[in-house]
Amino acid sequence: xxxxxxxxxxxxxxxxxxxxxxxxxxxxxxxxxxxxxxxxxxxxxxxxxxxxxxxxxxxxxxxxxxxxxxxxxxxxxxxxxxxxxxxxxxxxxxxxxxxxxxxxxxxxxxxxxxxxxxxxxxxxxxxxxxxxxxxxxxxxxxxxxxxxxxxxxxxxxxxxxxxxxxxxxxxxxxxxxxxxxxxxxxxxxxxxxxxxxxxxxxxxxxxxxxxxxxxxxxxxxxxxxxxxxxxxxxxxxxxxxxxxxxxxxxxxxxxxxxxxxxxxxxxxxxxxxxxxxxxxxxxxxxxx
Amino acid sequence: xxxxxxxxxxxxxxxxxxxxxxxxxxxxxxxxxxxxxxxxxxxxxxxxxxxxxxxxxxxxxxxxxxxxxxxxxxxxxxxxxxxxxxxxxxxxxxxxxxxxxxxxxxxxxxxxxxxxxxxxxxxxxxxxxxxxxxxxxxxxxxxxxxxxxxxxxxxxxxxxxxxxxxxxxxxxxxxxxxxxxxxxxxxxxxxxxxxxxxxxxxxxxxxxxxxxxxxxxxxxxxxxxxxxxxxxxxxxxxxxxxxxxxxxxxxxxxxxxxxxxxxxxxxxxxxxxxxxxxxxxxxxxxxx
Numbered sequence: 291x292x293x294x295x296x297x298x299x300x301x302x303x304x305x306x307x308x309x310x311x312x313x314x315x316x317x318x319x320x321x322x323x324x325x326x327x328x329x330x331x332x333x334x335x336x337x338x339x340x341x342x343x344x345x346x347x348x349x350x351x352x353x354x355x356x357x358x359x360x361x362x363x364x365x366x367x368x369x370x371x372x373x374x375x376x377x378x379x380x381x382x383x384x385x386x387x388x389x390x391x392x393x394x395x396x397x398x399x400x401x402x403x404x405x406x407x408x409x410x411x412x413x414x415x416x417x418x419x420x421x422x423x424x425x426x427x428x429x430x431x432x433x434x435x436x437x438x439x440x441x442x443x444x445x446x447x448x449x450x451x452x453x454x455x456x457x458x459x460x461x462x463x464x465x466x467x468x469x470x471x472x473x474x475x476x477x478x479x480x481x482x483x484x485x486x487x488x489x490x491x492x493x494x495x496x497x498x499x500x501x502x503x504x505x506x507x508x509x510x511x512x513x514x515x516x517x518x519x520x521x522x523x524x525x526x527x528x529x530x531x532x533x534x535x536x537x538x539x540x541x542x543x544x545x546x547x548x549x550x551x552x553x554x555x556x557x558x559x560x561x562x563x564x565x566x567x568x569x570x571x572x573x574x575x576x577x578x
Numbered sequence: 579x580x581x582x583x584x585x586x587x588x589x590x591x592x593x594x595x596x597x598x599x600x601x602x603x604x605x606x607x608x609x610x611x612x613x614x615x616x617x618x619x620x621x622x623x624x625x626x627x628x629x630x631x632x633x634x635x636x637x638x639x640x641x642x643x644x645x646x647x648x649x650x651x652x653x654x655x656x657x658x659x660x661x662x663x664x665x666x667x668x669x670x671x672x673x674x675x676x677x678x679x680x681x682x683x684x685x686x687x688x689x690x691x692x693x694x695x696x697x698x699x700x701x702x703x704x705x706x707x708x709x710x711x712x713x714x715x716x717x718x719x720x721x722x723x724x725x726x727x728x729x730x731x732x733x734x735x736x737x738x739x740x741x742x743x744x745x746x747x748x749x750x751x752x753x754x755x756x757x758x759x760x761x762x763x764x765x766x767x768x769x770x771x772x773x774x775x776x777x778x779x780x781x782x783x784x785x786x787x788x789x790x791x792x793x794x795x796x797x798x799x800x801x802x803x804x805x806x807x808x809x810x811x812x813x814x815x816x817x818x819x820x821x822x823x824x825x826x827x828x829x830x831x832x833x834x835x836x837x838x839x840x841x842x843x844x845x846x847x848x849x850x851x852x853x854x855x856x857x858x859x860x861x862x863x864x865x866x
Contacts, residue, residue: 292768294766295767295768295770295771297766297767297771301764301775303779304779304819304821394766395766397765397766398765398766401765401766402765405765407702408701408702408723409701409702410701410702410703410704411699411700411701411702411703411704412699412701412704413696413697413698413699413700413701413725414695414696414697414698414699415698415699416698416699416700416704416705416706417704418704426764435696437701438762439764439765440728440730441730441731441763441764441765442728442729443729443731443803474726475729475803476589476714476727476729477685477686477689477690477693477727477729477795477797477801478582478585478682478683478685478686478689478795478797478801479583479795480580480583480792480793480794480795480803481793481803481805482583482793483583483585487589491591491592502790504768505768505769505770506768507765507766507767507768509765509766513765513766515731515763515768515769517769531592533592
């Protein structure tokens with residue numbers, strides 16, 4: 291299973307579109323609200339998410355219905371707290387202890403909070419918009435435009451040639467860390483075309499056939515859909531775009547396996563298990 | 579090849595981020611600007627897109643650099659013309675004659691025009707924003723937020739059971755037309771999770787394993803990334819969500835093949851070749 295997937299929440303699409311059902315849910319004494327410290331998840335001594343009762347929430351709180359678990363409504367309260375995942379040790383620690391299910395719930399909540407904070411105004415006419423659809427949308431009171439949470443497709447991929455895969459590092463990575471190349475898919479592109487373009491732009495490597503491996507949501511820096519692929523490289527010379535990458539290299543399956551196993555003689559550090567680049571490297575080593 | 583892919587345009591990411599290069603491109607007498615009638619493509623007698631020279635463009639036109647072909651800059655001029663693909667016979671006729679390359683160029687241009695029209699204001703602070711990055715972004719002069727073209731991932735899929743696939747029809751479809759089920763992927767979901775949720779919501783069918791088949795951009799009604807999959811159904815009873823679908827049924831490979839071939843005895847009409855649902859049905863019939 292890829293990171294941030296496996297949420298047990300039933301999104302009850304029919305019910306969340308019904309304003310009366312939302313009022314019923316917010317009046318349900320069994321309701322629970324996700325515990326946050328700023329934008330980071332509160333984590334219990336047992337390593338689980340912390341849920342608060344409805345009585346702990348201010349009367350004017352803006353609640354988003356995450357969904358139901360065992361018929362109990364689960365919410366997150368919108369907050370304007372600021373956070374930066376790349377500088378929050380708290381979040382990396384939380385992700386190393388939370389179960390997959392809890393990480394998926396937090397990821398969904400975090401993506402929704404960030405989207406509301408960056409979309410308070412109607413992009414069509416500039417008027418302040420209002421929550422609707424139990425928090426899964428915003429509506430403009432002036433022009434009536436309905437806005438829905440944005441998710442940006444990102445391709446993340448290994449170019450493959452003669453049993454070796456291309457990995458790269460950005461200057462902001464911790465020392466020794468390498469990962470798959472990645473970039474935003476653009477309007478007018480298929481997944482396969484975006485994969486080829488990004489590898490060409492960042493590393494100057496020409497690719498042919500592309501195969502899909504896995505996907506996962508990524509809730510930081512805007513909500514993203516990570517789409518992991520392997521591309522057959524038709525050339526091997528690396529021409530680095532130094533604005534994007536500090537270094538790139540071709541690694542064998544043994545070298546990738548050593549990195550994933552955190553072997554002492556590994557020639558690079560692999561990304562953490564909740565990042566899809568880890569899944570991608572693992573499946574590539576396994577021959578997928 | 580899926581519809582709206584295969585564009586020959588080089589997007590020159592480095593150059594389009596350079597304001598001086600953009601000025602050079604717009605002063606290049608070899609530059610070409612896409613011919614549009616409203617939002618529809620102008621089509622020549624030979625069935626190709628029509629390109630205008632830079633001299634035909636008003637001095638205050640807002641141009642987006644689509645990219646280069648043979649080093650020649652190709653642009654589209656932003657327009658506030660309104661269009662609705664579902665009511666434009668002109669566009670369906672154009673798509674039936676344009677080459678794949680031309681359809682892909684038009685799709686990219688159309689997606690960018692629609693995005694600019696629905697994102698004139700900063701969603702973070704409500705201020706009118708300005709073009710930057712050769713038209714591949716907008717920047718807020720008040721809060722400095724940079725906005726990039728939005729592409730919504732959509733899953734489109736066949737549930738499969740015992741050699742049959744599930745197809746459905748929306749009430750707005752032409753009579754007799756059936757297609758794959760489809761829906762927007764949401765924050766906090768993988769592709770596979772969105773596929774299972776949508777089939778359950780629309781048809782009440784439980785699915786297990788999901789396999790990826792193909793992808794394509796879809797430039798109408800907002801820029802979308804269509805992600806086509808086949809899901810293994812674990813149940814077969816159809817419980818229709820009549821808000822979404824008017825009818826749904828299980829069809830055999832022979833029945834799908836007859837529909838794709840437009841056989842006179844076909845029990846339904848298949849989607850057109852430039853829609854990925856056609857690709858998906860074709861590949862499913864072929865055993866993929």
